Amino acid sequence: MSSSPREAGSLLRHRAFVQFWFAKNASSFGFQMMSVAVGWQVYEITHRALDLGLIGLVQFVPSVLLALPAGHVADQFDRRRIVAACQAVEWIAIALLAVFSLSGHLTETGILALVFVVGVAKSFEFPALQSMLPALVPIEVLPRAMAANAAAGQAAMIAGPALGGLLYVAGPGSVYGVSAVLYLVALVLISRLAYDHQPPRREPATLKTLFAGIHFIRNRPAVFGVISLDLFAVLLGGVTALLPIFAKDILHTGPWGLGVLRAAPAVGALLMSVWLSRRSLERRVGPIMFASVAGFGVATLVFAISNVLWLSVVALFALGAFDMVSMVIRGALVQLETPDDMRGRVSAVNAIFINTSNQLGEFESGLLAAAVGAVNAALVGGIGTLVVVGLWMWWFPSLRRRQALVSEPEPIEGASDTI
Structure with missing residues (x-):
């Protein structure tokens, strides 16, 4: 029996998503392996903690400075070709890390320069890659x-560094070599992906077009609400930077305990993302989103008052699971509320919010812990997250009442539930 055109189209979309998923998984594993090797190798060369901070800096700076131009490019050109071009640049940079490491000619400056190249390429890759997904699957799934994408990302975060650490026994060149192979696999899969994107008539890059994503977000209550909720919840509620203090001074455990604490949120997020990839969120998505962020805050409070390792691990596990639920809902709402010709620029602005909240969140946690102690800092973060949830439910009633992910378009001007 032959399938209908609609069924055939759905099948092709499914195949395209599977190919996309494997490509993203391969590059994620490669990047995580490269990251652990870069950190270890730089410290072996310099024995200076400051240089480890420079690794993050050379990736963070381009991710913020180039975000808006990258979003403009993603909306003006073929996104599949942008991703493929960026992954080709990343593959070349990682391959050079492998070649120079194996030849013994790699210096700290060379490592930082090549990592900076990877950071620049990733700045352009991210909005294009994020914007591709809605065209690969039906809206309802x-x-x-x-969630399936998030599961792959969490798996890469857990297993990638471990695999990279094992391979590092044979030298950093072996880690970079395997990472380069994984990037090559991702590049081939993306290049052969059946993806139909017809970019609109190209516009010159002006201040208006570059800042169009910010203007769009500010005038869409649903999009502005979920992105700002993520920013302030992560900014206030993050405790990752404080884990070494809790492990040593409060839970009285060693490096192995710190490793378990660091892994717990990722494991919780991974298991929840696997569950969500098999379930459809079709009703009460707004209340579920706010309840999940509130659960994130409560888990932070439990972690703050815990003085036994098992309870702290359970709290961090729940924290990661709650965060994954809200992340999937927020991400889907942003994608579905944004027209295709704006998805690149909106994803770019979202990337700025994500990077800012993660980086500033760690800084805020450390600064507050230095002033009032780690336990009080975590308590303030958990309470602050709950306050943010309450305020956002009040300021964005349409989100609080939201039942389905797909809704009628909201008016651009004169919205009643903006701050």
């Missing part, structure tokens, strides 16, 4: 597809 987009949240499940995003």
Whole structure:
């Protein structure tokens, strides 16, 4: 029996998503392996903690400075070709890390320069890659597809560094070599992906077009609400930077305990993302999103008052699981509320919010812990997250009442539930 055109189209979309998923998984594993090798190798060369900070800096700076131009490019050109070009640049940079490491000619400056190249390429890759997903799956299964993507990312974060650490026994060149192979696999899969994107008539890059994503977000209550909720919840509620203090001074455990604490949120997020990839979020998505962020805050409070390792691990596990639920809903809402010709620029602005909240969140946690102590800092973070949830439910009633991910378009001007 032959399938209908609609069924055939759905099948092709499914195949395209599977190919996309494997490509993203391969590059994620490669990047995580490269990251652990870069950190270890730089410290072996210099024995200076400051240089480890420079690794993050040379990646963070381009991710913020180039975000808006990258979003403009993603909306003006073929996104598949942008991703393929960026991954080709990343593959070349990682291959050079492998070649120079194996030849013994790699210096700290060379490592930082090549990592900076990877950071620049990733700045342009991110908005284009994020904007591709809605065209690869039917709208009704987009949240499940995003959860499957998130599961791959969490798996890479857990297993990638471990695999990179094992391979490092044979030298950094071996880690970079395997990472380069994984990037090559991702590049081939993306290049052969069946993806139909017809970019609109190209516009010159002006201040208006570059800042169009910010203007769009500010005038869409649903999009502005979920992105700002993520920013302030992560900014206030993050405790990752404080884990060494809790492990040593409060839970009285060693490096192995710190490793378990660091892994717990990722494991919780991974298991929840696998569950969400098999379930559809079809009703009460707004209340579920706010409840998940509130759960994140409560888990932070439990972690703050715990003085036994098992309870702290359970709290961090729950924290990661709650965060994954809200992340999938927020991500799907942003994608579905944004027209295709704006998805690149909106994803770029979202990337700035994500990077800022993660980086400033760690800084805020450390600064507050230095002033009032680690336990009080975590308590303030958990309470602050709950306050943010309450305020956002009040300021964005349409989000609080949101039942389905797909809704009627909101008016651009004169919205009643903006701050």
